[in-house]
Amino acid sequence: MSQLLDNFRLSAIPARSEAFRQDVKGFLKQHVEGMPADLRSRSWMAFDATFSRQLAKRGWVGVTLPEAYGGANLDAFDRFVLVEELLTAGAPVGAHWIADRQSGPLILRFGTDEQKRNYLPRICRGEIFFGIGMSEPNSGSDLASVGSRATLQANGHWRLTGRKIWTTNGHRCDFVIALVRTSGDPADRQKGLSQFIVDLKLPGVTVRPIRDLTGDSHFSELFFDEVELPMDALIGDEGQGWHQVNAELAFERSGPERLYSSIVLLDRWITWLKDRGEFEQHAQAIGRFAAHLFTLRHMSIAVTAKLARGESPVVEAALVKDIGTEFEQSIPAFVEAALTATPGLRVDDDLLRASAYVSQMAPTFSLRGGTREILRGMIARGLGLR
Amino acid sequence: MFAEAIEAILVDHCTPATLRAVESGQRAGALIDALADSGFFDLLAAEDEGGGGATLSDLFPIAFLCGGHAVPVPLLQTIASRLIVRTGLPPRALLTFAPSLTELDGEVRAPHVPAGTVASHVLGQMDDQVLLFTTADAEISVTGIHASTVASFRWKQGVGTALEPRAGPAELQPLAALLHAGLLAGAMKAAFDLTMQYANDRVQFGKAIGKFQAIQHQLSVMAEHVAASSIAAEAAFAGYPLMPRTIACAAAKSRTSEAAQLVASIAHAVHGAIGVTEEYDLQLYTRRLHEWRMAHGSEMHWNSVLGAGISSHAGSVADYVREITA
Numbered sequence: 031m032s033q034l035l036d037n038f039r040l041s042a043i044p045a046r047s048e049a050f051r052q053d054v055k056g057f058l059k060q061h062v063e064g065m066p067a068d069l070r071s072r073s074w075m076a077f078d079a080t081f082s083r084q085l086a087k088r089g090w091v092g093v094t095l096p097e098a099y100g101g102a103n104l105d106a107f108d109r110f111v112l113v114e115e116l117l118t119a120g121a122p123v124g125a126h127w128i129a130d131r132q133s134g135p136l137i138l139r140f141g142t143d144e145q146k147r148n149y150l151p152r153i154c155r156g157e158i159f160f161g162i163g164m165s166e167p168n169s170g171s172d173l174a175s176v177g178s179r180a181t182l183q184a185n186g187h188w189r190l191t192g193r194k195i196w197t198t199n200g201h202r203c204d205f206v207i208a209l210v211r212t213s214g215d216p217a218d219r220q221k222g223l224s225q226f227i228v229d230l231k232l233p234g235v236t237v238r239p240i241r242d243l244t245g246d247s248h249f250s251e252l253f254f255d256e257v258e259l260p261m262d263a264l265i266g267d268e269g270q271g272w273h274q275v276n277a278e279l280a281f282e283r284s285g286p287e288r289l290y291s292s293i294v295l296l297d298r299w300i301t302w303l304k305d306r307g308e309f310e311q312h313a314q315a316i317g318r319f320a321a322h323l324f325t326l327r328h329m330s331i332a333v334t335a336k337l338a339r340g341e342s343p344v345v346e347a348a349l350v351k352d353i354g355t356e357f358e359q360s361i362p363a364f365v366e367a368a369l370t371a372t373p374g375l376r377v378d379d380d381l382l383r384a385s386a387y388v389s390q391m392a393p394t395f396s397l398r399g400g401t402r403e404i405l406r407g408m409i410a411r412g413l414g415l416r
Numbered sequence: 417m418f419a420e421a422i423e424a425i426l427v428d429h430c431t432p433a434t435l436r437a438v439e440s441g442q443r444a445g446a447l448i449d450a451l452a453d454s455g456f457f458d459l460l461a462a463e464d465e466g467g468g469g470a471t472l473s474d475l476f477p478i479a480f481l482c483g484g485h486a487v488p489v490p491l492l493q494t495i496a497s498r499l500i501v502r503t504g505l506p507p508r509a510l511l512t513f514a515p516s517l518t519e520l521d522g523e524v525r526a527p528h529v530p531a532g533t534v535a536s537h538v539l540g541q542m543d544d545q546v547l548l549f550t551t552a553d554a555e556i557s558v559t560g561i562h563a564s565t566v567a568s569f570r571w572k573q574g575v576g577t578a579l580e581p582r583a584g585p586a587e588l589q590p591l592a593a594l595l596h597a598g599l600l601a602g603a604m605k606a607a608f609d610l611t612m613q614y615a616n617d618r619v620q621f622g623k624a625i626g627k628f629q630a631i632q633h634q635l636s637v638m639a640e641h642v643a644a645s646s647i648a649a650e651a652a653f654a655g656y657p658l659m660p661r662t663i664a665c666a667a668a669k670s671r672t673s674e675a676a677q678l679v680a681s682i683a684h685a686v687h688g689a690i691g692v693t694e695e696y697d698l699q700l701y702t703r704r705l706h707e708w709r710m711a712h713g714s715e716m717h718w719n720s721v722l723g724a725g726i727s728s729h730a731g732s733v734a735d736y737v738r739e740i741t742a
Binding site: 038114300313317322323326352413 | 616627636637644645654
């Protein structure tokens, strides 16, 4: 019988990390508190380079990277506390989010000394921002079928041709780390894939923003037309892209951003109910959200404890993400109905906009970072069913 | 380490046959004697009273075990009773909890007490008072639910013995709810293990049904809720030596009770018709999941308690949730 469920045992955030929380709260009170709820609901979708640089000045970008590279040398628990506060406040953290969460740790783990010295200090200063280059128009959940290809040239450079899509804020980023084929063909699946750090200013790169249903353009599509990449654009080992991308996905899936996507809406709604003296009507539903969040938070901390021990809890992260996104989706589903439980009541426009934004984007919570179906398949494999 | 020793007793003396015997009205003599002789009833009693000096957090693995073995007597309540009072408990008594006693027409009443038909004593609460009753002194009525050990009691006023609470005014209701959160978590894991086994063994269309994606996804969802329930209960048992915090109990009982319904439903869906038969063991767990969901307040009650807490809390929901176990 699989031991997967035995891995969800109680862990506590160390006091050292908790002490850090008040600093972050103080900073956010000053910089975020007055922002409208619909903007705060965008949180890690919202690209605000100025805000990211203010955070960087405090040393809160690239927090888990070593001091030698400009990082804060904090551990996974410290990052949990920082991220939890940023997300529950609805801070616009999108600009540096991907670099802080996965690109930086990926470069640290698989990069050469030269690559680390080149990229990591600039990440920590908030000077360069990264995007993810995994999905392609014909390669979504079936990630191993990627068709973009980099070919080694006689001069040692690589020539990249292909497309990537759904890169969050790609049109505002400086680099993406792209998963592409360097040998064999799509039938070889996981074999022959490699990762490259692609400078989006290089000739042959075209980035097109994609407008979404809320009116935002947070997604983008990237076109690579015979892009000449320098030798050291390759990150990690040639042919090890699949292994590396899975390590990256463990970072991507395990964080508190898989619990808190709707939390600004929930808090904003509660404030509105309290102001109107109507809290009691929904006390039970709000209590239920609290019971779920209490539980999910402990599950997420259990995964964080594994990260802090240097493990790569891929299946555990998938499990928490699947149940966490279900919780995130249940909030707008309820709030939207509750807002017009009494027709004719005036609802604040700021609350209505937040409710509409989160309701409309909620389907993406269980798409981004691996669909519900992919994650449940991973859990089933973890349980020994396949 | 206590848990391993208790598990050894349960493996020997608490089999599905024992459960069926108790549910048909027989006394679990061998099980009760083995447990009483082991001294585990006093595990949580103060060391200066000759007890084991263990704490509330030591109780979580025991609760999980009791749920996982569907222990048909109130072993967990008996062990936990030592948290509530320091002295005055008969050493071999099997105790169950009645947190909300009422007085009416010269009688003390305790409606729908879990494990009531198999307990020797009831530890009840009326206002701030902790009262001990024997079930032999009571007028007992059962619910009529098949195989259930839930019972309602009426005692003549004055037959209960008032006992001194061990740590401040006792709050039996949250503790009793927390114990059932732990029982639910253990029983859900047992139902999950049975269901996994069945999915691997049962062959249809030429392969184990666990190879079908539709079944795999149901089992994945079930696993999520079993993991959630376990950690929710564990978190509420942790951090306090004697009595738990009410809001932690609320969160744990709410989350496990909500999951119980879903977990029972998936377990039966995967099993098909065999799962609802008397002779197959799944029902030993799923009947308890439903009974324990209702015991000492379902998720609806405890969600209201949490809601009331948020109503008077000034910070964000995330702050409130973090402070539950802070």
